[in-house]
Amino acid sequence: xxxxxxxxxxxxxxxxxxxxxxxxxxxxxxxxxxxxxxxxxxxxxxxxxxxxxxxxxxxxxxxxxxxxxxxxxxxxxxxxxxxxxxxxxxxxxxxxxxxxxxxxxxxxxx
Amino acid sequence: xxxxxxxxxxxxxxxxxxxxxxxxxxxxxxxxxxxxxxxxxxxxxxxxxxxxxxxxxxxxxxxxxxxxxxxxxxxxxxxxxxxxxxxxxxxxxxxxxxxxxxxxxxxxxxxxxxx
Numbered sequence: 001x002x003x004x005x006x007x008x009x010x011x012x013x014x015x016x017x018x019x020x021x022x023x024x025x026x027x028x029x030x031x032x033x034x035x036x037x038x039x040x041x042x043x044x045x046x047x048x049x050x051x052x053x054x055x056x057x058x059x060x061x062x063x064x065x066x067x068x069x070x071x072x073x074x075x076x077x078x079x080x081x082x083x084x085x086x087x088x089x090x091x092x093x094x095x096x097x098x099x100x101x102x103x104x105x106x107x108x109x110x
Numbered sequence: 111x112x113x114x115x116x117x118x119x120x121x122x123x124x125x126x127x128x129x130x131x132x133x134x135x136x137x138x139x140x141x142x143x144x145x146x147x148x149x150x151x152x153x154x155x156x157x158x159x160x161x162x163x164x165x166x167x168x169x170x171x172x173x174x175x176x177x178x179x180x181x182x183x184x185x186x187x188x189x190x191x192x193x194x195x196x197x198x199x200x201x202x203x204x205x206x207x208x209x210x211x212x213x214x215x216x217x218x219x220x221x222x223x224x225x
Contacts, residue, residue, distance in 0.1 A: 097155045
């Protein structure tokens with residue numbers, strides 16, 4: 001069975017501090033990993049996916065198959081980064097369904 | 111394009127009742143997926159439809175059913191409502207339902223409260 005674990009419910013940092021949101025997964029095949037973000041009063045939206053290897057809004061995430069992790073990182077947090085972040089995995093049936101973690105709330109204080 | 115739209119926004123039902131939630135995908139998208147998000151949890155996959163056919167089903171009881179119409183809009187039906195069905199129901203659309211992942215675009219959700 002596939003599973004996504006986000007160990008932290010809440011991560012609180014000061015503006016300018018580095019951020020790392022942890023995500024570990026369990027999947028027997030070759031998964032696709034994603035980070036979704038939900039800002040206050042907005043809908044869930046894709047932040048980045050591992051195969052793109054992009055940096056979006058200063059965030060990066062590297063898939064570590066050995067540690068089965070896909071941690072989200074940003075060197076200098078901004079107040080506008082405050083949001084709910086969900087790690088998600090696509091696999092299994094081969095169709096584009098997603099298995100989400102429980103989410104981590106990131107609060108960036110001035 | 112307004113993006114994925116869902117109706118109604120909020121809904122209050124009592125135990126044992128039935129509910130129908132509606133979703134309109136982004137124009138040109140042929141795949142619709144439904145997710146349930148209980149408070150404090152991440153979204154959990156319920157169904158995926160593509161070209162009016164069910165392509166995937168999550169671990170939900172048979173009280174949950176869905177369908178997709180020729181215009182690619184979709185309905186999610188839940189019968190014999192339980193208190194535990196109280197949740198935010200999310201609809202997501204993508205351009206295809208093939209084996210390669212296509213980005214899913216989420217709607218604002220329908221908040222269902224069961225009393």
